[in-house]
Amino acid sequence: AQSVAQPEDQVNVAEGNPLTVKCTYSVSGNPYLFWYVQYPNRGLQFLLKYITGDNLVKGSYGFEAEFNKSQTSFHLKKPSALVSDSALYFCAVRVPNQGGKLIFGQGTELSVKP
Amino acid sequence: NAGVTQTPKFRILKIGQSMTLQCTQDMNHNYMYWYRQDPGMGLKLIYYSVGAGITDKGEVPNGYNVSRSTTEDFPLRLELAAPSQTSVYFCASSFLTGRNTGELFFGEGSRLTVL
Numbered sequence: 001a002q003s004v005a006q007p008e009d010q011v012n013v014a015e016g017n018p019l020t021v022k023c024t025y026s027v028s029g030n031p032y033l034f035w036y037v038q039y040p041n042r043g044l045q046f047l048l049k050y051i052t053g054d055n056l057v058k059g060s061y062g063f064e065a066e067f068n069k070s071q072t073s074f075h076l077k078k079p080s081a082l083v084s085d086s087a088l089y090f091c092a093v094r095v096p097n098q099g100g101k102l103i104f105g106q107g108t109e110l111s112v113k114p
Numbered sequence: 115n116a117g118v119t120q121t122p123k124f125r126i127l128k129i130g131q132s133m134t135l136q137c138t139q140d141m142n143h144n145y146m147y148w149y150r151q152d153p154g155m156g157l158k159l160i161y162y163s164v165g166a167g168i169t170d171k172g173e174v175p176n177g178y179n180v181s182r183s184t185t186e187d188f189p190l191r192l193e194l195a196a197p198s199q200t201s202v203y204f205c206a207s208s209f210l211t212g213r214n215t216g217e218l219f220f221g222e223g224s225r226l227t228v229l
Contacts, residue, residue, distance in 0.1 A: 009154070034217060043118075043204060043220035044157075051215045090156065099162050099170060100145050100210040102218060106156040 002027045002095050006105035013081045013112050021076040021108045023091030032094035033074040034102060035065055039087050047089075050074060061085070081112045115140050120205050120221035127195040127228045135190040135224050137205030145208045146188040147172075147218065148180065150201040157204065163188055164210075195228045202226075 003026045013019045025031055032051055036044040048059025055067045065076045074091060088109050092102040118139045127133055139146065144165050149157040149172075159172030163182040177199060179191040188207075192199060202225050206218040 032215060036220075041223075043222045044206075044218075046217040046219070049215070049217055051213075094214060096214075099164050100208055100214045100216070101147060101159055101162050101172065103159075104149075104156040106154055 002093060002103050004091050004093050004103055004105040006089075006091055006108045008108050009106075010109045010111065013110070015083050015112055015114050016080050019078050019081040019085070019110065019112070021089050021091075021110060023074045023076065023105060025072050025074060025091075025093045027093050027095070029096045031074075033065075033067065034092040034094070035059065035063070035074075035076050036090045036092065036104075037061075037087050038090065038107075044090060047076070081110075083112050083114055086110055086112045117141065118205055118207055118219055118221035120203075120224050122224060123222065124225050125227070127192075127226065129195060129197065129228060131195050132191070132193050133195070133226075135192070135203055135205075135226070137188045137190065137221060138186050139188075139205075139207040139219070140186065141207060141209070141219065142185065143207035143209045143219070144185070145210050146182065147206045147208075148178070148188070148190045149204045149206065150174065151204060151223075152201050160190065160203075192226075197228050200226060200228045 034049045035047040050067045091105040147162040148160040161180040163169045205221045
């Protein structure tokens with residue numbers, strides 16, 4: 001079965017430090033992977049996606065993600081965290097040939113302290 | 115473009131009542147989705163549609179119905195509301211071609227409480 005796991009419910013980082021939000025996936029075939037961010041009482045906003053090609057994908061707000069096929073991971077990273085990055089982050093995988101739907105991880109709460 | 119618009123934003127229902135959550139998009143997207151979000155559970159797919167007149171069940175369809183009579187609108191109907199349907203509901207849309215690489219665009223959510 002296709003699935004996505006975000007092993008950390010919460011990640012705490014000091015402002016200016018690098019951040020990593022972890023994601024692993026299980027899918028048959030080539031995965032299409034996505035990261036979304038959700039601010040309080042808002043909808044999800046698209047950050048970046050991996051379809052094919054370069055394993056390092058760059059996205060919005062200075063975020064990037066590294067696709068690792070051997071470890072079936074797609075970790076979200078940012079070199080220098082901002083307090084305004086504090087939000088709920090979701091990793092998602094697209095299920096092949098099933099209506100384009102996304103399967104989401106349970107989310108990771110990122111807290112960046114000054 | 116307004117994107118994906120959901121109404122209402124908040125609603126309280128009594129057990130056994132019915133209601134419809136409205137969703138409309140103005141991006142001419144062919145695919146539309148309804149997800150529910152519960153704390154610590156991520157998003158679960160309720161129903162989705164690949165085009166007008168075509169709908170299909172997702173992971174958690176029980177207690178819900180949908181229709182897609184136009185490209186723009188994808189309402190979600192709750193029949194006989196139960197406390198287990200207390201959740202935040204998100205509508206999303208996407209433009210997908212054969213490779214299905216497009217991202218989803220989400221509405222702002224509808225917070226439903228069933229008492």
